Amino acid sequence: xxxxxxxxxxxxxxxxxxxxxxxxxxxxxxxxxxxxxxxxxxxxxxxxxxxxxxxxxxxxxxxxxxxxxxxxxxxxxxxxxxxxxxxxxxxxxxxxxxxxxxxxxxxxxxxxxxxxxxxxxxxxxxxxxxxxxxxxxxxxxxxxxxxxxxxxxxxxxxxxxxxxxxxxxxxxxxxxxxxxxxxxxxxxxxxxxxxxxxxxxxxxxxxxxxxxxxxxxxxxxxxxxxxxxxxxxxxxxxxxxxxxxxxxxxxxxxxxxxxxxxxxxxxxxxxxxxxxxxxxxxxxxxxxxxxxxxxxxxxxxxxxxxxxxxxxxxxxxxxxxxxxxxxxxxxxxxxxxxxxxxxxxxxxxxxxxxxxxxxxxxxxxxxxxxxxxxxxxxxxxxxxxxxxxxxxxxxxxxxxxxxxxxxxxxxxxxxxxxxxxxxxxxxxxxxxxxxxxxxxxxxxxxxxxxxxxxxxxxxxxxxxxxxxxxxxxxxxxxxxxxxxxxxxxxxxxxxxxxxxxxxxxxxxxxxxxxxxxxxxxxxxxxxxxxxxxxxxxxxxxxxxxxxxxxxxxxxxxxxxxxxxxxxxxxxxxxxxxxxxxxxxxxxxxxxxxxxxxxxxxxxxxxxxxxxxxxxxxxxxxxxxxxxxxxxxxxxxxxxxxxxxxxxxxxxxxxxxxxxxxxxxxxxxxxxxxxxxxxxxxxxxxxxxxxxxxxxxxxxxxxxxxxxxxxxxxxxxxxxxxxxxxxxxxxxxxxxxxxxxxxxxxxxxxxxxxxxxxxxxxxxxxxxxxxxxxxxxxxxxxxxx
Amino acid sequence: xxxxxxxxxxxxxxxxxxxxxxxxxxxxxxxxxxxxxxxxxxxxxxxxxxxxxxxxxxxxxxxxxxxxxxxxxxxxxxxxxxxxxxxxxxxxxxxxxxxxxxxxxxxxxxxxxxxxxxxxxxxxxxxxxxxxxxxxxxxxxxxxxxxxxxxxxxxxxxxxx
Numbered sequence: 001x002x003x004x005x006x007x008x009x010x011x012x013x014x015x016x017x018x019x020x021x022x023x024x025x026x027x028x029x030x031x032x033x034x035x036x037x038x039x040x041x042x043x044x045x046x047x048x049x050x051x052x053x054x055x056x057x058x059x060x061x062x063x064x065x066x067x068x069x070x071x072x073x074x075x076x077x078x079x080x081x082x083x084x085x086x087x088x089x090x091x092x093x094x095x096x097x098x099x100x101x102x103x104x105x106x107x108x109x110x111x112x113x114x115x116x117x118x119x120x121x122x123x124x125x126x127x128x129x130x131x132x133x134x135x136x137x138x139x140x141x142x143x144x145x146x147x148x149x150x151x152x153x154x155x156x157x158x159x160x161x162x163x164x165x166x167x168x169x170x171x172x173x174x175x176x177x178x179x180x181x182x183x184x185x186x187x188x189x190x191x192x193x194x195x196x197x198x199x200x201x202x203x204x205x206x207x208x209x210x211x212x213x214x215x216x217x218x219x220x221x222x223x224x225x226x227x228x229x230x231x232x233x234x235x236x237x238x239x240x241x242x243x244x245x246x247x248x249x250x251x252x253x254x255x256x257x258x259x260x261x262x263x264x265x266x267x268x269x270x271x272x273x274x275x276x277x278x279x280x281x282x283x284x285x286x287x288x289x290x291x292x293x294x295x296x297x298x299x300x301x302x303x304x305x306x307x308x309x310x311x312x313x314x315x316x317x318x319x320x321x322x323x324x325x326x327x328x329x330x331x332x333x334x335x336x337x338x339x340x341x342x343x344x345x346x347x348x349x350x351x352x353x354x355x356x357x358x359x360x361x362x363x364x365x366x367x368x369x370x371x372x373x374x375x376x377x378x379x380x381x382x383x384x385x386x387x388x389x390x391x392x393x394x395x396x397x398x399x400x401x402x403x404x405x406x407x408x409x410x411x412x413x414x415x416x417x418x419x420x421x422x423x424x425x426x427x428x429x430x431x432x433x434x435x436x437x438x439x440x441x442x443x444x445x446x447x448x449x450x451x452x453x454x455x456x457x458x459x460x461x462x463x464x465x466x467x468x469x470x471x472x473x474x475x476x477x478x479x480x481x482x483x484x485x486x487x488x489x490x491x492x493x494x495x496x497x498x499x500x501x502x503x504x505x506x507x508x509x510x511x512x513x514x515x516x517x518x519x520x521x522x523x524x525x526x527x528x529x530x531x532x533x534x535x536x537x538x539x540x541x542x543x544x545x546x547x548x549x550x551x552x553x554x555x556x557x558x559x560x561x562x563x564x565x566x567x568x569x570x571x572x573x574x575x576x577x578x579x580x581x582x583x584x585x586x587x588x589x590x591x592x593x594x595x596x597x598x599x600x601x602x603x604x605x606x607x608x609x610x611x612x613x614x615x616x617x618x619x620x621x622x623x624x625x626x627x628x629x630x631x632x633x634x635x636x637x638x639x640x641x642x643x644x645x646x647x648x649x650x651x652x653x654x655x656x657x658x659x660x661x662x663x664x665x666x667x668x669x670x671x672x673x674x675x676x677x678x679x680x681x682x683x684x685x686x687x688x689x690x691x692x693x694x695x696x697x698x699x700x701x702x703x704x705x706x707x708x709x710x711x712x713x714x715x716x717x718x719x720x721x722x723x724x725x726x727x728x729x730x731x732x733x734x735x736x737x738x739x740x741x742x743x744x745x746x747x748x749x750x751x752x753x754x755x756x757x758x759x760x761x762x763x764x765x766x767x768x769x770x771x772x773x774x775x776x777x778x779x780x781x782x783x784x
Numbered sequence: 785x786x787x788x789x790x791x792x793x794x795x796x797x798x799x800x801x802x803x804x805x806x807x808x809x810x811x812x813x814x815x816x817x818x819x820x821x822x823x824x825x826x827x828x829x830x831x832x833x834x835x836x837x838x839x840x841x842x843x844x845x846x847x848x849x850x851x852x853x854x855x856x857x858x859x860x861x862x863x864x865x866x867x868x869x870x871x872x873x874x875x876x877x878x879x880x881x882x883x884x885x886x887x888x889x890x891x892x893x894x895x896x897x898x899x900x901x902x903x904x905x906x907x908x909x910x911x912x913x914x915x916x917x918x919x920x921x922x923x924x925x926x927x928x929x930x931x932x933x934x935x936x937x938x939x940x941x942x943x944x945x
Contacts (some may be wrong), residue, residue: 014884019868020863023819027822200920203823251884253821256920286826473910598906712923714917
């Protein structure tokens with residue numbers, strides 16, 4: 001089934017509704033009698049709530065109710081949880097402060113909700129929210145890591161003395177120190193990973209409906225994992241029992257991690273819908289999104305790499321401070337620990353690694369997983385170090401990497417990960433060829449004649465994807481298992497419906513998942529449909545993040561398909577009086593090998609349901625379920641090379657070329673994979689050049705709209721040259737590794753390495769704005 | 785309150801609305817045309833772009849009064865029955881979308897770009913002209929391809945008529 005099956009560049013099945021305006025996103029949902037919610041949010045980064053006067057708001061036109069944080073507490077709605085336990089190096093559990101969905105006593109970041117107005121129209125709700133009179137007593141704020149850990153810093157949560165949530169380590173400290181003592185050369189640097197706002201184009205939204213007769217809740221929400229939302233809302237937040245709550249995540253307009261989490265607004269919408277006995281809709285505006293969607297990154301790192309006299313790495317020592325914001329969000333503790341420090345071996349053979357991660361509270365929006373989650377931070381540290389080392393050791397950056405590449409697999413790193421397979425030389429070779437590395441010196445010379453500074457920068461990343469296996473993540477502190485489920489329903493006419501626990505919010509699952517089934521059964525793609533995102537339809541699933549949909553979600557489908565095929569073969573063998581071992585599937589027919597006997601797949605499906613002639617004792621029907629839990633993570637890897645020209649007069653960086661050579665294992669639909677890479681690159685390049693969530697010292701977010709936060713636009717980005725090399729992942733039936741985050745993980749370092757190479761000054765932080773680059777150039781000139 | 789009369793996708797519409805009502809809310813909440821999206825509140829992202837009298841306009845910062853008496857076309861109004869507009873077809877064929885949220889606004893802007901630049905379009909011009917539309921998914925690579933492809937298709941379609 002080459003035309004539409006695995007490996008085919010099929011245009012997407014879901015596109016028609018999106019290009020004709022028929023997509024159905026949460027804000028498009030309108031229910032009979034629906035009311036609108038508008039939140040009253042704190043203007044202060046840190047303050048005590050002295051009094052909330054709702055009298056004026058209650059008397060405003062259209063107001064149905066005004067609800068406060070105290071009422072939430074009185075109704076015993078639970079505090080938000082963090083689902084990943086981390087222990088400090090002294091063995092004590094992480095210190096978690098309470099996070100109520102609306103603050104009853106103290107607010108800890110600008111934008112934290114303290115009350116909500118429910119009204120007949122959106123505008124009436126907003127008008128009345130402005131009329132809620134809140135009296136605050138302002139407290140001193142700590143708006144960044146340095147302020148939070150300074151002596152005498154404002155204390156955010158009584159549970160976390162000194163604002164330290166945990167001080168965690170990984171690796172062997174003594175052995176690493178020994179390696180550094182023996183080193184011929186040591187490369188050391190301070191590295192900042194700037195704070196980002198994820199900014200999915202669809203703002204978060206929730207529509208909640210309570211059925212008083214059935215005592216049943218329905219929640220439409222912008223979620224990447226509706227089943228986990230239902231689990232958490234029922235098990236931890238006391239909003240509804242799991243069987244009385246249906247969560248639907250319809251079309252979702254991008255997530256990038258920010259829609260994994262369960263947010264206060266979803267909890268409040270559900271709770272309020274029961275209180276007012278009417279459906280409640282809340283839709284974030286963009287400023288609310290900047291203030292309340294979990295932010296990403298925000299690390300301060302001191303990193304050192306030790307080399308022997310042959311330029312082989314013998315040790316890596318890293319100390320990272322991670323800002324988790326004012327509260328611990330759902331996965332926040334895992335991001336700077338197991339998703340970050342376990343990737344600090346990069347693509348390199350490093351015998352000794354020791355990393356310490358200190359996570360701190362600050363009076364800022366909570367920080368959690370954002371595209372790549374920990375892995376971009378790790379990759380940035382490693383690839384900035386390698387490039388800096390090459391300059392310090394005066395060796396070619398490609399050669400230094402090559403010398404230290406892991407070349408034999410499986411490879412056990414000193415920081416937990418066991419890389420299953422890969423060919424890092426192949427990716428680097430492909431990227432070097434694509435960018436014509438040999439021709440670079442001449443191009444640099446030509447640029448110089450035109451007054452431009454040209455630079456080239458490398459980044460060879462690796463990531464751990466396909467976030468599962470349950471046992472592994474459990475041993476690392478996760479509160480859930482991370483497998484995936486699939487149910488394959490073959491209808492009597494031979495069409496197929498696949499129910500999956502993965503969630504699609506732009507990744508094209510309706511196409512790629514269907515390609516897998518179409519490929520195996522030899523049926524046209526339009527006879528397969530994918531059902532996802534509704535807890536009443538799909539029994540359970542863990543959702544989409546960490547590039548897990550292909551490696552884990554599709555593998556579950558394959559497992560269910562195998563059961564379908566096995567049963568279908570039994571039916572065919574029975575009808576054709578052959579051995580089931582002799583039945584093969586070819587071009588949509590079940591055939592007896594070596595004969596001309598066959599039955600078309602739709603007839604097999606029909607036979608399963610008519611059940612007139614199936615093996616004795618066989619259950620009628622053709623429907624199978626599988627839960628798939630892999631044994632290891634997957635390890636996509638690749639080489640990115642960026643060539644830039646910097647105008648020394650303005651500091652403006654222009655892309656000359658950006659090449660990406662990735663190894664994602666098997667590609668189901670190369671067109672979709674390339675699209676994912678483009679998007680990831682844009683996010684990584686955006687971080688490197690433009691994006692920055694900036695707080696002032698008092699904790700006000702200075703970049704709370706698209707007018708202040710520099711989102712990458714079409715003119716800011718180059719056209720990318722992407723290519724693939726392939727080693728198949730041995731850990732899952734399709735050989736898939738995952739492609740969703742690679743671009744965001746690998747690209748930032750390539751850009752900064754290219755700019756610092758161009759300007760000859762290695763001290764440059766992200767985002768490398770023209771202003772910063774210009775100053776770095778002049779600083780360098782002054783030093784010379 | 786004012787009475788607003790305008791034409792939306794060829795149909796006459798009349799509604800009594802608060803003066804502060806934005807065009808996007810008339811379209812989405814009153815007419816059920818949910819293809820036009822709101823992605824920001826500051827006219828930066830372009831998810832809400834529609835055509836007013838044939839020109840691309842951001843409906844999230846257009847008051848209904850400003851649209852009074854005009855001809856408004858939304859994403860729902862550009863195909864002819866089952867026949868997609870060439871720009872829609874080009875976005876599908878070039879994988880110019882992922883989550884689809886910015887897509888209607890992108891398509892409406894892109895049609896306007898082609899109308900204004902005709903055959904003169906090149907990659908640099910398309911990138912410059914897309915300045916008012918943000919996409920977080922695609923990295924623009926395939927959107928730019930889609931617009932250039934559609935320019936050719938629109939020219940052929942015009943020639944055929």
